[in-house]
Amino acid sequence: MSFLPMIPxxxxxxxxxxxxxxxxxxxxxPSVTEFLAKVGAGTATLTPPVATPPKFRGKIAYQRDGCIGxxxxxxxxxxxxxxxxxxxxxxxxxxxxxxxxxxCTDICPKGSLHxxxxxxxxxxxxxSENLIVE
Numbered sequence: 001m002s003f004l005p006m007i008p009x010x011x012x013x014x015x016x017x018x019x020x021x022x023x024x025x026x027x028x029x030p031s032v033t034e035f036l037a038k039v040g041a042g043t044a045t046l047t048p049p050v051a052t053p054p055k056f057r058g059k060i061a062y063q064r065d066g067c068i069g070x071x072x073x074x075x076x077x078x079x080x081x082x083x084x085x086x087x088x089x090x091x092x093x094x095x096x097x098x099x100x101x102x103x104c105t106d107i108c109p110k111g112s113l114h115x116x117x118x119x120x121x122x123x124x125x126x127x128s129e130n131l132i133v134e
Contacts, residue, residue, distance in 0.1 A: 052117040057100040059118035060093050062133050066112040067091065073104035073113060093133035096126045 038044035052058065069089025074082045081097035082104060084090075105113045123130050 052119070056117050056119075057102050057115045059095060059116050059121060060098060060100075060104070060133055061114050061116050062091065062093060063112045064090055064134075066110045068110055070109065072107045072109065076103045076107050078103065090134065094126075095121060095131040095133060096123075 035044060039046055067090055069084070069091075071084045071091075073091060074084045078101060079097050079099045081094045081099070083092045083094070085092055100115070102115050105115055121130065125131075
């Protein structure tokens with residue numbers, strides 16, 4: 001049996017404390033939240049984040065005014081993350097389903113969709129405003 005050597009390691013992992021912090025930020029340890037409070041007060045500074053690379057495919061942005069409601073983005077989306085709202089001829093993007101392939105931005109005839117450099121999208125509620133683009 002090839003799985004027998006991993007059983008001791010699995011048992012050890014069951015009793016270990018997780019090595020990572022929970023996310024989003026409200027779960028950060030008190031030392032980090034105190035530091036963030038100092039940053040807000042102006043007594044401490046944050047190291048600037050690393051710049052995202054060119055053509056980074058982050059959270060999708062939608063310009064409603066330019067959209068003609070053609071639905072091509074809905075048809076091309078491989079993860080079915082885009083929903084056409086027929087009554088308004090607009091779309092809704094479910095960011096938690098999006099695989100950030102950028103096919104919708106490539107096919108949009110009016111350029112109403114584009115990828116941003118936003119990548120910190122963790123949330124506890126899949127229906128939060130942060131994860132729905134309308």
